[in-house]
Amino acid sequence: MMMRRSAILPTLLVVAAVAVMIGLGVWQLQRRSEKAAVLAVATTNPGKPAISFPVLPPVPRELLFRPSSVHCLHVVKWRVEAGRAADGKTGYRHIAECSTGVEGPGVLVVMGVTQRPDAKTTWTGGQVRGWLSEEPDHRSLLVRLTGNAPPLRPMLIAREPAPELKAAAPPTADDIPNNHLAYAVQWFLFAGIAVVIYAIALRRRATTPATPPTGTNP
Template identity: 70%
Template sequence: MIEHPATTPRLRLPFLPTLLVGLAVLIMIGLGIWQLQRSAEKTAAIAMAASNPARPAVSFPALPPVPRDLLFRPSSVMCLRVAGWRTEAGRASDGTSGYRYIAQCVTGAEGPGALVVMGVTPRPDAGPVWTGGRVAGWLSEEPDHRPLIARLAGKAPPLRPMLVARTAAAGLKPAAPPSAADVPNNHLAYAVQWFLFAAIAIIIYILALRRHIGLKSA
């Protein structure tokens, strides 16, 4: 009598869960690669911005985003009137910390207006009495309060242009000029996060498969 060797049951992966996990992992890896590309672009943009303060003055851009070749360039804007004030943590030109007063300026009958940093104070109060006029300074971008998920996915709206005034409003210290050192380059960290998410998804799925196989063989 001929005995046939025992055969090991062939493992069959569940189709739909495997497909969904595979697609999710591919998307996360793709996002990680995209963030690596963005990191290289941002590094080049920061290098360009570092030399911009010494370049000739440019017109204040009407709409976002601020082109990288204009970031930190000297500029000026005419503030017809101040529609409101915002306060943000900031630093004065003498190195002290405090609160920046950002004027929300009206620049015409229509349009987005302009944001102007009019100076820094050690503590927030009723706000400066400045009501508008011609302001000269350096081009920057508004503080970034966009949701992290939107930034990771590239869905966040562009940051509006903002002018950091050379001369402060009465009662305020001049704000520190914008610097390339203040521009974050978090794209490499975002890429690592996406790759970690992909690895964790694979590990969790493998553990779930092992548990599933163990329950079936029990």
């Protein structure tokens, strides 16, 4: 009886861990369906007519990668993120955080790519034409799972680069990873392995003779 009672807590912990892993696997399957829809629009939207740049997030899925334009009143600051140039070479995307007016929310514009993150450009603002996208996603997995993640802001990928920069790669379906099925299978395997390992541990514990208390007479 003592053995069974002592196994209650670890059993509950294993059940909770397995439930979390299964939940992550199901979430990845849901993400796979969402990603399939994004891939479909990424293939066709760049060639469609231009639309107005959205003022506030989130960007509707059906509008991603459509041609659009925005006026950058002036650059408030620059951000640097890993990215790819139109010629296929990897580098650093230079993202301008632009002001659009006194009370405007501002916009993000990818103005080009360089090989060095500390490279500079003399561009300070102006009218920009390109493709509608979203800002880089740095939200943690935990925040996204809880549903409390803030929406990603709209971002424009400039068709023409700023001075001293190379043109950024236009959005294509090839740039969007679709490995959610592999991640889902991975989480389900982890859950199955955890169950098997714990079952083996319980069986070994049940077949191991109990050690008599020290100091007892034979």
